[in-house]
Amino acid sequence: MTLPKPFxxxxxxxxxxxxxxxxxxxxxxxxxxxxxxxxxxxRARELSKHLRCLVCQNxxxxxxxxxxxxxxxxxxxxxxxxxxxxEEAVAYLVDRYGEFVLLQPTxxxxxxxxxxxxxxxxxxxxxxxxxxxxxRARAEPSTEAGLSAEEEARLKRILDENRSS
Numbered sequence: 001m002t003l004p005k006p007f008x009x010x011x012x013x014x015x016x017x018x019x020x021x022x023x024x025x026x027x028x029x030x031x032x033x034x035x036x037x038x039x040x041x042x043r044a045r046e047l048s049k050h051l052r053c054l055v056c057q058n059x060x061x062x063x064x065x066x067x068x069x070x071x072x073x074x075x076x077x078x079x080x081x082x083x084x085x086x087e088e089a090v091a092y093l094v095d096r097y098g099e100f101v102l103l104q105p106t107x108x109x110x111x112x113x114x115x116x117x118x119x120x121x122x123x124x125x126x127x128x129x130x131x132x133x134x135x136r137a138r139a140e141p142s143t144e145a146g147l148s149a150e151e152e153a154r155l156k157r158i159l160d161e162n163r164s165s
Contacts, residue, residue, distance in 0.1 A: 033070065035077055044077045047086055051076070051093065052103045060103055072101075 035041040045062060051072060053064035061069040061076075072093065079089040090102075099105050107115050147155065 030070070033073055033077065035081065040077070040080050043086060044073070044080055047076050047080075047089060048073055050103050051090070052101055054097065054101065 035044060048062035049060050051061045053059045053061050053066055053069040053072070055066035055068050056064045059069075061072045075093065076089055079092055084092065093101050099111070105111050105114075
């Protein structure tokens, strides 16, 4: 199957552009948010990669254009300028917004149950499947008898009548 030339050209263009789109992530950090100290700015960027945008929820605050994400970026930078360590700045945000602000929540408290639920359910499913398959293998074979000679003759007669009509 061959595609018309315009479609081939569009497909080729899309395939060539794909690596470029993935190689340059969209950064929402505005120039007026950036710190003058490159070391502090690098720390802020690293922290922002691990903080969730509370509006977008599956983006870090560095990539989000939401107003709340901007506020969180500014808050992180404000805490770093105030002299907080990375851990203190993150703890401040967690105290203020809860653990949901972390893209990768901790495994302390009840969170361990969330982390363990997937593997536990998978092992449980494997055990149930093994029990079911073992039960099927040990089950008695069906004791149903086939058709008797009289029933077979009757069935043949019915089928022959249906074919002829």
